[in-house]
Amino acid sequence: MKQLNEMTREELAAFAAETQARYDEFKSRGLTIDMSRGKPGPEQLDMAQADFAPAFAVTDYKSKSGFDCRNYGLLAGIDEAKELFAELLGVEPKNIIVGGNASLELMFSFIAQCYTHGIGGCTPWCKLDKVKFIAVVPGYDRHFGIAEYFGIEMVNVPINENGPDMDMVEELVKDPAVKGMFCVPKYSNPDGYTYSAETVERLAKMQPAAKDFRVIWDNAYIIHDLYDTSDELVNIFDAAEKYGTQDHFVEFCSTSKITFPGAGISAIAASDANIKEILERLTIQIISYDKMNQLRHAKVFPDVAALKAEMKKHAAILRPKFEAVLSVLDEELGGLGIASWHKPNGGYFISLNVNTGSAKYAGQLCKDAGLTLTGVGATFPYKNDPDDRNIRIAPSYPSVEDLKASAELLCIAVKLAAVKELS
Numbered sequence: 001m002k003q004l005n006e007m008t009r010e011e012l013a014a015f016a017a018e019t020q021a022r023y024d025e026f027k028s029r030g031l032t033i034d035m036s037r038g039k040p041g042p043e044q045l046d047m048a049q050a051d052f053a054p055a056f057a058v059t060d061y062k063s064k065s066g067f068d069c070r071n072y073g074l075l076a077g078i079d080e081a082k083e084l085f086a087e088l089l090g091v092e093p094k095n096i097i098v099g100g101n102a103s104l105e106l107m108f109s110f111i112a113q114c115y116t117h118g119i120g121g122c123t124p125w126c127k128l129d130k131v132k133f134i135a136v137v138p139g140y141d142r143h144f145g146i147a148e149y150f151g152i153e154m155v156n157v158p159i160n161e162n163g164p165d166m167d168m169v170e171e172l173v174k175d176p177a178v179k180g181m182f183c184v185p186k187y188s189n190p191d192g193y194t195y196s197a198e199t200v201e202r203l204a205k206m207q208p209a210a211k212d213f214r215v216i217w218d219n220a221y222i223i224h225d226l227y228d229t230s231d232e233l234v235n236i237f238d239a240a241e242k243y244g245t246q247d248h249f250v251e252f253c254s255t256s257k258i259t260f261p262g263a264g265i266s267a268i269a270a271s272d273a274n275i276k277e278i279l280e281r282l283t284i285q286i287i288s289y290d291k292m293n294q295l296r297h298a299k300v301f302p303d304v305a306a307l308k309a310e311m312k313k314h315a316a317i318l319r320p321k322f323e324a325v326l327s328v329l330d331e332e333l334g335g336l337g338i339a340s341w342h343k344p345n346g347g348y349f350i351s352l353n354v355n356t357g358s359a360k361y362a363g364q365l366c367k368d369a370g371l372t373l374t375g376v377g378a379t380f381p382y383k384n385d386p387d388d389r390n391i392r393i394a395p396s397y398p399s400v401e402d403l404k405a406s407a408e409l410l411c412i413a414v415k416l417a418a419v420k421e422l423s
């Protein structure tokens with residue numbers, strides 16, 4: 001098929017009419033498909049529940065140190081859960097705090113702490129005229145939501161297949177008002193890019209003007225591979241150690257997409273100094289997290305090998321879903337010159353970039369025909385995609401059949417939006 005912008009007026013009119021007819025047919029089907037959030041599908045949750053059944057049945061409530069997990073105590077988590085996350089994140093157990101069911105809550109509370117009390121002995125951010133964060137875009141809407149909640153101004157830095165544009169990042173951190181940055185370094189949300197070794201090195205090497213500069217290193221998709229070969233991410237703390245910048249990085253992760261998104265466990269990995277300050281705050285905030293759930297998780301997953309075995313089972317469910325969407329994108333949009341996307345090796349999303357100024361319209365067409373996507377624009381701070389180009393596809397929840405239909409409808413909408421923009 002010819003590229004759209006090379007078609008004659010007549011060819012374009014015929015293409016538009018044919019695409020419109022397909023759209024009208026879709027609309028008449030009365031679909032209701034939700035592809036808005038990257039949540040595990042029911043079959044993944046059933047699988048996790050079956051794996052957990054023995055652990056839910058255990059009457060044993062003691063951690064390996066003999067601690068009664070039903071009671072208050074062990075603010076930083078039980079040893080076996082700390083050891084599991086330490087192995088996963090490649091740090092010492094003393095540099096781990098195991099939290100509750102959501103890493104997002106840990107991130108929110110950490111930023112709240114910086115905001116109200118400051119970090120590293122620096123002025124609380126609420127007392128400063130301006131606090132800025134680097135927002136790697138497109139990115140995770142809920143990160144941007146936290147920054148927006150605290151009135152932190154976000155500065156967009158585009159991502160590419162190696163991670164954020166590091167020339168821009170290095171320039172921005174010369175500004176003392178720039179206090180931090182959100183990174184999803186492996187299988188980024190939504191593009192599925194993994195930061196290259198050079199990007200990690202450059203981040204570790206940075207000497208930002210702000211002494212209290214903190215990178216929210218959100219390793220949400222650390223072992224969430226779709227294929228046997230995983231993307232490789234350099235351990236941020238190993239890289240930072242060479243430059244003495246460990247305090248700049250606070251890492252977060254959870255089992256939300258390993259076990260249960262509403263009932264998993266989460267963790268922070270950080271330098272000795274950051275762990276100390278976070279624990280001082282937590283002492284006031286909570287008496288202890290749910291250690292029975294930590295115990296269940298540690299029983300089902302005694303080590304990272306067990307976690308990785310579970311992720312292979314998830315991959316077997318997710319891979320056909322991703323591949324169904326990707327093959328429709330190839331078939332429908334390949335060669336038309338109106339959209340681009342990256343085939344991720346892991347994570348939960350596919351990021352579709354369409355012609356400038358046409359994403360919102362395409363999203364609206366989908367909605368009118370019964371397909372709900374992640375709000376177009378939501379992958380940018382303030383829900384404002386300045387080029388109106390990015391559409392996040394979340395293939396994990398719907399069935400393969402629904403995904404095929406959704407992807408086809410989305411492609412039709414993208415074509416109609418491109419025709420509108422061209423005419």
Ligand SMILES: Cc1ncc(COP(=O)(O)O)c(C=O)c1O
Binds near residue numbers: 218220253254256261
């Ligand atoms: C990058 C990223 N971080 C964090 C989360 C949420 O994690 P949790 O369930 O641990 O709060 C998500 C969920 O989609 C995510 O994509």
